[in-house]
Amino acid sequence: MKKSTKIVTATLLTLGVAGGVAAYKGDGRFSQRGWHHGEHFISHLREELDLTPEQTEALQAIRDQIWDIRQNVKQERDAQKQAFLALIEGEVLDQSQALELVTQKTELVAQYAPQVIASVAKFYDGLSQEQQAEVREHIGRRMNRRWHD
Numbered sequence: 001m002k003k004s005t006k007i008v009t010a011t012l013l014t015l016g017v018a019g020g021v022a023a024y025k026g027d028g029r030f031s032q033r034g035w036h037h038g039e040h041f042i043s044h045l046r047e048e049l050d051l052t053p054e055q056t057e058a059l060q061a062i063r064d065q066i067w068d069i070r071q072n073v074k075q076e077r078d079a080q081k082q083a084f085l086a087l088i089e090g091e092v093l094d095q096s097q098a099l100e101l102v103t104q105k106t107e108l109v110a111q112y113a114p115q116v117i118a119s120v121a122k123f124y125d126g127l128s129q130e131q132q133a134e135v136r137e138h139i140g141r142r143m144n145r146r147w148h149d
Contacts (some may be wrong), residue, residue, distance in 0.1 A: 012103050038063040049131045057121040071119045080104065 046056050053083060080101065087098055122130065 038067070049127070049134055051131075055123065055126050055131075058119070058126055062116070062123060067114060069116070073108060075109075101108045 042056065042059055044049065045059060049055075051059065083097070083101055087094055087101070124135070127135065
C-alpha cells in the first residue's frame with residue numbers, strides 16, 4: 001500500500017473512531033452528562049480564578065456556544081458515518097472521496113472557529129492580569145503533561 005493511502009486510511013479511521021465516540025457520548029443519556037460537566041467546569045473555574053459575575057457569564061457563553069455547535073454537528077454525523085462506511089466496504093479505497101470527508105470536517109472547524117475564538121477572547125480579555133497569569137500557568141501545565149505522555 002502506498003504511503004499516501006496509508007495516511008488517508010489512518011486519518012479516516014481516526015475520524016471514524018472520534019466520530020463514533022462523539023456519537024456514543026452524544027446520545028440522550030450522555031449529552032446531559034456533558035452539559036453538567038460543563039457546569040462543573042464553570043463552577044471550578046469560578047472558584048479557582050475568583051471570577052466576577054460578568055466573567056462567569058462570558059465563560060457560560062463559551063460553554064453554550066460549544067454546546068450549540070455540538071448539536072448542529074450531530075445532525076450531519078449520520079451522513080458522514082454512512083459515507084465513511086461506504087468507503088471501507090470496497091476493495092479499493094476511493095482516495096478522492098476520503099479526502100472530501102476530511103475536507104468536510106476541516107470546513108466545519110473553519111466555519112465555527114471564528115465564533116468560538118471571539119468568545120474565548122472576550123472571556124480572556126475580561127480577566128485581570130493575575131487571572132490571565134493563572135490561566136497561562138494552568139494551560140502550560142496541561143500542555144506539558146499531555147505532550148510528555
